[in-house]
Amino acid sequence: METIVDNQKVRITKKLEKMFAHIDYKNPPALCPVRDVMSVASDQWSTLIILWLAYFDTLRFNKLKKYVYGISNKVLSQRLKALEADGYLKREAFPEVPIRVEYSLTEFGxxxxxxxxxxxxxxxxxxxxxxxxxxxxxxx
Amino acid sequence: METIVDNQKVRITKKLEKMFAHIDYKNPPALCPVRDVMSVASDQWSTLIILWLAYFDTLRFNKLKKYVYGISNKVLSQRLKALEADGYLKREAFPEVPIRVEYSLTEFGxxxxxxxxxxxxxxxxxxxxxxxxxxxxxxx
DNA sequence: CATATTGGTTACTTTTAGTAACTTACTCTA
DNA sequence: TAGAGTAAGTTACTAAAAGTAACCAATATG
Structure with missing residues (x-):
């Protein structure tokens, strides 16, 4: 039992080393890609958007807004653009009247x-x- | 091979159901505990603080600030308090001069x-x- | 001819984050 | 004995982000 716990600790330590060992905090990189990526994908609203899209496969703007309750049009629109740009989801617009827009996750998403x-x-x-x-x- | 992928899909679907099936988006809860907890722990700075503490086991305020480079005293102080309140880390102050304060993760953390x-x-x-x-x- | 629809955008206000100077209490140096 | 230094913050101020609510286009319906 002890060895299982120990193994897990070793595994975690290795992961942490892989993540941090190369970082020189006296010369920190001006732009850290991991932070940058994290700030889009791990944002609270983004997380909810992504999970609801995973649950429903495809959702339209207003439906998504209802599920991700509390989000405003403005922020939903911003997050969808950022998530699309980063490759997590795709946007498909159908030229009907009124317009229909469907959002769904990519494979990457x-x-x-x-x-x-x-x-x-x-x-x-x-x-x-x-x-x-x-x-x-x-x-x- | 196909069945492995399929199994994974089923597993994910089940998790999503467990997470969302009970939510009535027409009567959304005013306070969602998951969102609330997420907003502290998954915050970008909090994430970095927690990971550096995992890597070093114990860190003092100014050392932590160097590793979590770019964070301000104010925000670091705020995040540490919130993370302590939520039970992820503990703060130990030694009454030396100048004062020494050590931060480390709890078991929960x-x-x-x-x-x-x-x-x-x-x-x-x-x-x-x-x-x-x-x-x-x-x-x- | 007014109203409703979807998927947004815009102007404005409020909240949050970032910056930099300051604090406390004691010690070490000149 | 005045002056600087030190750790761990706090505080006042500014900038950026988020929330609010009104508005838009283009067409169908009543």
């Missing part, structure tokens, strides 16, 4: 969802614990 | 790192692709 779900699943499972922690902290 | 790393690893691996996508999109 689907591959991201696999990882993203691990995280949001964890969030869902642990949110009661976090809220309890937070309340306790507030009482101090 | 470490359990989060496991999931978080999956995501940031993916980001690191795929950031060139994203940047390429973005450039292509810009040319259109």
């Amino acid at each position: 689907h591959s991201y969802v696999e990882r993203l779900l691990e995280l949001t699943e964890w969030m869902q499972k642990n949110s009661p614990k976090v809220l309890a922690n937070r309340e306790q902290y507030g009482l101090q | 470490h359990s989060y790192v496991e999931r978080l790393l999956e995501l940031t690893e993916w980001m690191q691996k795929n950031s060139p692709k994203v940047l390429a996508n973005r450039e292509q999109y810009g040319l259109q």
Whole structure:
């Protein structure tokens, strides 16, 4: 049992090393691609947009807005553009009247969802614990 | 081979169902715990703070600030407080002169790192692709 | 001829983030 | 003994981002 836990620790340490060992914090890169990519894909609204698109396969602007409740037209529009630009989703416009626009994930977007779900699943499972922690902290 | 891919799809669909099936978008909850928890833990700066703490085990304020380069005192201080409140890390102050304060992950924080790393690893691996996508999109 | 529709955009306000100077309390140096 | 230095922040101010609500085009319907 101990060895399994230890193995996991070693695995995590290796991943962290791969991620950080090469970084010279005295000469930090002006533009870090990972941060840049993260800021689009891991944004809160983006996360919700991507997950709902994974769930429904295809959604139109106003439907998406209903599911990702609380988002404004402006921000939804901005996020969709950014996510399209980064290759997570595609936009298809049909020249009907009124216009119909369908959004759906690309293959790349689907591959991201696999990882993203691990995280949001964890969030869902642990949110009661976090809220309890937070309340306790507030009482101090 | 096909069945493996199919199995994965089924697994993802199940996860999505578990996450979304119960949500009535016509009566969205005013406060969604998952969103709330996500907004603290998945914030960009928080992510970097947590990962550096996972890498070094213990870091003091100013060291952390150097590794999480670009962050301001104000935001670092805010994030540390929020992450402490939510139970991801603990703060230990030693009454020396000048004061010494050490930050380190809790067990809960470490359990989060496991999931978080999956995501940031993916980001690191795929950031060139994203940047390429973005450039292509810009040319259109 | 007014109204409704979809998928946005625009101008304006509020919230959040970033910048840089300041604080506290003690120690070390000149 | 005045002056500088140090760690871990805080504070006042400015810039950027997000939220709000009204508006738009082009056409169909009542």
